[in-house]
Amino acid sequence: MxxxxxxxxxxxxxxxxxxxxxxxxxxxxxxxxxxxxxxxxxxxxDYNRVIRAISGRDEFYTRWARESRLRWLELQAESGQNLMYECGALILAAGGHSDWEDATAETFDRVGVPYYKFGQQDIESRFPQFCVPDIEYALFEPEAGMLMxxxxxxxxxxxxxxxxxxxxxxxxxxxxxxxxxxxxxxxxxxxxxxxxxxxxxxxxxxxxxxxSTVVGVNVLYTSTPDGSEEFDMTRMPCWIDHGQGSFGLPSSEGSGVKAAVVIPDKIDLDNDERLIRQETLGRTRSYIRHRLPGLEGQRVVDSKFNQIILTxxxxxxxxxxxxxxxxxxxxxxxxxxxxxxxxxxxxxxxxxxxxxxxxxxxxxxxxxxxxxxxxxxxx
Incomplete structure (x- = not known):
């Protein structure tokens, strides 16, 4: 042929x-x-992206994500490059606003995706980096993590x-x-x-x-505290925090902790500089004080301005x-x-x-x- x-x-x-x-x-x-x-x-x-099967009630993408995880591991073995770290993903469900997380648990049960459901005390005990007084429960997907x-x-x-x-x-x-x-x-x-x-x-x-709609997303990387490994990927998972419109990843390969408060921003793809907006700094620091108090006062060490196309x-x-x-x-x-x-x-x-x-x-x-x-x- x-x-x-x-x-x-x-x-x-x-x-x-x-x-x-x-x-x-x-x-x-x-x-x-x-x-x-x-x-x-x-x-x-950007340095990294979250890989997780969590997709609400959508079984199609859940299965695709699980299959893609295996393909990334195969490519990692073939290339000898560190492409993926399975540090897990923690999905925080706020009381009264957990439709997506509730639907995800049902989908995981049907598909057979490994996960744990943690109450507030379990979250604080297992992942003390997170302050969760407003969280009803969390789903933890241990085979999730980050792609470099x-x-x-x-x-x-x-x-x-x-x-x-x-x-x-x-x-x-x-x-x-x-x-x-x-x-x-x-x-x-x-x-x-x-x-x-x-x-x-x-x-x-x-x-x-x-x-389609094209939006920009501001991302900040915050330094980990002096002498502490608590916010490294060996001890901390990636997370998604829908109630706060945020997500993040632990420090990997010295990057610092990645946190984004997702407030869609406009961007001219060909003419705008790839620089974060100054007001984003205040929003992200406010979120860190609320959810990751152990990082309060730490310096921003890097930033990225990403764009996505939404259907x-x-x-x-x-x-x-x-x-x-x-x-x-x-x-x-x-x-x-x-x-x-x-x-x-x-x-x-x-x-x-x-x-x-x-x-x-x-x-x-x-x-x-x-x-x-x-x-x-x-x-």
Whole structure:
């Protein structure tokens, strides 16, 4: 069978993993990015990301996350790189506002995901870093943890190149019909996969922009206390705190404790600096005083300004362009795609090579906003 010519546009985690999957399937793949893959403008930048199966009542993503965990461990063994740390994830459920957490426990029971349910005293005893007077219970997923995001992208890129894949620098735009173009000429390939993350909205103003919102998220890293290991990943889990609109990760490889108060911020992808807003500092410090009092007074040692593309239902996008039969959209991260990347890439590759059709939830049409209980990301 002859090889298909494939172009993947976008060198973030989705583009890299999809390109790697297609190259390993025997296709001839070129990966194109405007900048060096792993660059600091990308949504896939930053040191780490949470990997967890917790997805409310959505069994589909729960199973995908569990399968992706195994794939990340396989890639870690193959590459010899530290890609994932299983420090666990603690999901804090506030009294009267725990629909997503309640639904998650039911899904875990059906799927068979290992977890513990801790009351307030258990949380304080097992994880004394957290002050939880307003928390009714917590779910602890011991096989969750963190992916070293930047390293995952670079490792996937290295494996792609080792498999014979080509990497090209260039800016892909679209014409009036949303046909992908570069240097004034249409892209020519049997399959063109668009994996440009938030940039997908502006590239495809008629098809993708109406079903997407691009937001910025401010992230701060706080120093651990002098002489203390209490906030390191060996003693502290990742956490999600929906009642406070926050999440975080323990210090890993000397990074400091990552904490984000998720207040969606606007961003001009091409013109804004990747700097946190000053007011975020006060909000995050207020949250730390409330939830992590042992970090009060510690200095911020690093910061990141990330951007994500949200769909109304927070489902991903894997669908064909309505006018260009060889153009496949792959993305729509909605803040929870990174961890799914190995399995997402296999699915996108299968759709692209016509092994099967896409899922209804991934189609461009028919999008509608879900309640937090129904949403897999809890948004």
């Amino acid at each position: 002859s090889k298909s010519s494939v172009i993947v546009v976008g060198g973030g985690i989705v583009g890299v993993m999809t390109a790697l999957t297609l190259q390993r399937r025997g296709e001839s793949v070129t990966l194109i990015d405007r900048w060096e893959p792993g660059h600091s403008r990308a949504s896939s930048t 995001a930047h390293r995952c992208v670079l490792t996937g890129l290295s494996l792609f190149r080792q498999a014979g894949g080509k990497v090209q620098r260039g800016r892909v735009t679209t014409d009036g019909s949303e046909r992908p173009m570069m240097d004034g000429n249409p892209l020519e390939a049997d399959l063109i996969v668009i994996a440009t993350g938030p940039w997908m909205a502006d590239m495809f103003p008629r098809t993708i922009k109406p079903i 109304p239902d927070t489902h991903f996008i894997v669908d064909w362009h309505p006018e260009h039969e060889n153009v496949l959209f792959a993305g729509g991260c909605s803040g929870h795609l990174f961890k799914h990347a190995p399995v997402f890439a296999e699915f996108a590759a299968g759709v692209g090579l016509k092994d099967f059709g896409t899922a209804d939830r991934f189609k461009v049409s028919g999008r509608k906003k879900l309640s937090p209980k129904e949403s897999p990301s809890g948004r």
